[in-house]
Amino acid sequence: MIVPLADLGDPRLADYQRLRDVGLRRSLEAEHGLFIAESEKVIRRAVAAGYEARSFLMAERWLVGLRDLIEDSDAPAFVLPQEQVEQVAGFPIHRGALASMRRKPPTTVAEVTAKARRILVIEDVVDHTNVGIIFRSAAALGIDAIVLSPRCADPLYRRAVKVSMGAVFALPYARLTDWYQGLAELRATGFRLLALTPAADATALEDETVDPAHRLALLLGTEGDGLSSHWLDEADRAVRIPMAAGIDSLNVAAAAAVACYLLGNLRTPG
């Protein structure tokens, strides 16, 4: 329901403060178990995926697109002039409405991988744009679940949510609690681990073959340095995307997209 506000100091607006201040947002969102969804499309996808709104915040012109959803929700909707929305958020909001959503209890790696055949395992990718693009590509290209290293960026951070176009709600994911032991545990549940690397002596991913009975986990490393040597050592195979001479690597999100495509198109042996 739409709720009037006496002033911008209302504590219920605190969920939306300083949306570009990564440090503040991390601690605020963790403390209150919330995340921010932005734009009608992304808010609708969050609700469709079972996330509950804590509140909505928007300029009046965005209200018409979300009226049904606001009426179905017990959460307050704050409608303010555009300048005041931006004053709260601390930057120009171009894409319309905001919603503060309740996070769900974290799922375990065992839960999200139980029925998965193709997964990504992401080590320490720290850029929210890259995380968002990777989720979107994975959802589009047939990946069943994503496992994150302990230090990987939060998929529910506003920018990751937005760039993923809500794929972070659709694709099951969980975080490893133990960076060092995590891969061994995945292997023990039947996953064959393929480490993606630009190393010239790795096998071209397109030349890998896969037994239909095998479960596959593709390991993706961080923006700067790629996979750690520990994860490279733990992998069953090192695989690469063939590249032009003199080019050292692809952006991690671009590499992930090509790798997800190839994972869905591997040949069977023989």
Place this chain on the structure above:
Amino acid sequence: MIVPLADLGDPRLADYQRLRDVGLRRSLEAEHGLFIAESEKVIRRAVAAGYEARSFLMAERWLVGLRDLIEDSDAPAFVLPQEQVEQVAGFPIHRGALASMRRKPPTTVAEVTAKARRILVIEDVVDHTNVGIIFRSAAALGIDAIVLSPRCADPLYRRAVKVSMGAVFALPYARLTDWYQGLAELRATGFRLLALTPAADATALEDETVDPAHRLALLLGTEGDGLSSHWLDEADRAVRIPMAAGIDSLNVAAAAAVACYLLGNLRTPG
């Protein structure tokens, strides 16, 4: 050579002002024919590609990595405390040195496509990160040149340069002067035009075959709405990347990466 500065008001620092102010930067860089390269690696790649420095700006600790290059250049190098570098640029600079580089005279579409067999033609992609990732993927995956629509974002904008890791220097590109006529002119020079679209009735790109004598141009559309209907109409074929049910599209940079990979791996007919 290293040049002392009396104060931060020195007009030679104007090249570096307010690096996050897109509007200001656009007009300033156009007026002075400059662009900003960031980090030792990217600056070296710009110089190796024949771009000349107007000046360098960095904190002292970055000097050691660039000393040879600064000594070989006639451009002044300004070495300031980190806080003053950030004060000029208007934001925290994490990746080290900055250089203001001279742009080269624009090349024409005819020049960059003259010997190309595989090109991308990008319509109105406005996000500099996406442009940078696309250039990096194209350079890595065998594309010979890139043609930009008149409204496409500038590949030499700081963020595009950085995200591309300097691929914007390596890959020849030019801008169409006429959005409406541009594709017809490309076709007249022998390019077969493939429009990338999420439309379900398009051919899967992997199922396309290509006569080795054909030159191929892959058309990529903008972030929000994809290709314009005019460009879709002008194309010889509509092609798509097969996706999971219920997913409407990939991020444009992720789609470009998969498409560049597939373009390099098309079968010949028969």
